[in-house]
Amino acid sequence: MWINYFLTIYFQAVLGVSPQQAGFDLTPTIVAMVVFSIVGGVAISKLPRSWAVLNNLLAFAMMSIGLGCFTILTASSLTAVHVVLQIIVAGGNGLLLATLLPNVQGQFNPEDMTAVTALFNFLRSFALVWGMTIPSIIFDQSVNRNLGRVPQELRLLLEGGGAYIRASNEFMQSFHGTTKEQILGLYELALRDTWWGAMAFALLGFMLVALQRPGKPSTPFLEDTQQSEGEREKVG
Template identity: 30%
Template sequence: MAESGGIMSSDAPVDQAQLSATEKHEEEIQVAQPETFKHSWRVWCVFLVLCLLSFISAIDATIVTTSLPTITRDIGGSKEYVWIVNSFLFTSTVPQPLFGQISDIFGRKNPMIFAIALFAIGSGLAGGAQSPGMLIAARTIQGLGSGGLYVLSDIIVCDMVPPRHRGPYLSAILSTAAIGTTIGPIIGGALALKNWRWIFWLNLPASGLGFLAIVLILNVKYKRSPTWRHALARVDFLGNAIFVPSMGVKGVTPLMSGVYFLAFALAIMPFGGMAGVFMSKTGLYIPLHWLGFALSAIGIGLFSTLDENSSRAACIGYQVIASGGTGIIFTATLPSTLAALPESDVAVATGTYSFVRSFGLVWGATMASIAFNGEINSHIDSVSDQTIRNLLIDGGAYAYAAVQHGGISDLPEPSRDQVINIYVRALRVVWWIVTSISVLGFLCTFIEKHVELRKSHSTEYGLADKESTTNSLEKGGEQVVSTVSENT
């Protein structure tokens, strides 16, 4: 070897040989996809498991909403009920970018197994909770696992499927999540009549099935870090440390409210599916953004015209329009986000996107509640009964709408009409706010630049047989050792 003062020369043959062997090794562990994407049985199996995991994690975001009165009567916590819901929402949102970074270091399989385990442990503890504090802690653990399931499902789909063909897959996963979110209150209300603990325990068999499927089927190639120090150095601990701490009118029951909302969830699937097919066939996504925001603005704008006398057909029809916009936007957003990025940035970018989407859910609910409560307070004088005014003011209107006995439908006239009128006025402002956001998104599509969706991709994290992965790694290591020995 050529040396100078004990330091290897930069043009020494051994360095070139090592570099060549290393580059060849890296090429071998990458999965180069053919021009024509093939839907293998393993792709379908992994995809169905991801849909299942997305479904059960989405259910738990809303399943306690109709069962909270039953739960709090059993274990207490009437004052802490907000945190039983929000602890899950916040903890499922915050860790998503971190899961994206970790999946680049440890591959997709191990973080997914860890996320499933967290979700299952949290579900088991929640089902056995004997106090509000234990239930909140269990929901926190459950939320951390759910956050991993959200982001890793999208990442794995992007690893398996080229950009041009991702739309239908992502649409199906988002659609199952949307259905889970919608039927959650229905399932929760039904189970609460029997035994509320099964609301959480039902997650255990589904988690077990998902766990086994991921362990047995999801064989993924990834580039191991040479040392733990090198691996941990790739995690943005400072950024995450700073980032994490910074985060009814119709007179029907909450259960029936969930049933009414089914139209919105079910309409997401066909619209999202059609958007995915269109994107796969044409490679275009800007027209989908334009159409999605337009439908969303129109549908939600029509919501503001609804009142207690509106027909069921109007309620369902307007939901379908708004849902169509949501399904199209959800399907077309992630593929277009990743279009301009190399495959090496898929995990981090998907984690960030997934966080922003979930963060939007949290802030959307927060903005809506602030506007709703503000409008109630502003017009509270229109209710003549002082006792009822005290029940509605300062955030009480939201909880009062969910009261089944002695609620709005049981009020005497004219108090009933007065209360319904104030709810309609408050909700109308909420719809106007959401409509304005959709209009802003619509206007932004006119300055959006198109980036071509690739029909093939090369990734270090694609599906591979365990045997071929091991052989490839061993072969690459032998080449480097052999080359170093020969040149030394």
């Protein structure tokens, strides 16, 4: 959520593209996330259990590096730059997408799977909400802090969430010359702060992987069922 929403602001307010083009420009993120989630899912099912830790290290490293590089994006950045950076970040996100839940489930006994899965889904939904709230707060606070860079008559339009609401090509095209450059600079600074914030969370995830342990060896469901039936026959 963090990446998708604020890349859209970058595309429309800074690069000056239409909403339709902004959606199209997110294609590398969507495609890379799907591809890497498949790769991660296949790898974690075929490779030793220790791969889960390496997978998460790689995923958070890719996200940290990509988000850190997002801070260099400006109005003059080439399309190839944000495409490559999107692939790096979405690749890390994709590796986590298909493997995070199995990694969590691997730490518990089979009889706890229902409760663990329900808790995981709740926490993920909770994180999605804050994944939009936290960057919005960072963005708005950065805009408010740097309003001195734009003319006095525009500050009321941009403060208190106004910059987020008005992040569109139409709004930017209503200004010219120095004024437009000042507003562009304001958006670039605010977006840069949101990318720093996102990178901080990715680095936190990278460090927390140190606490991860390989999952417990699992017993196939059919084997468990047959064993239980055999025990019941002996009791009978």
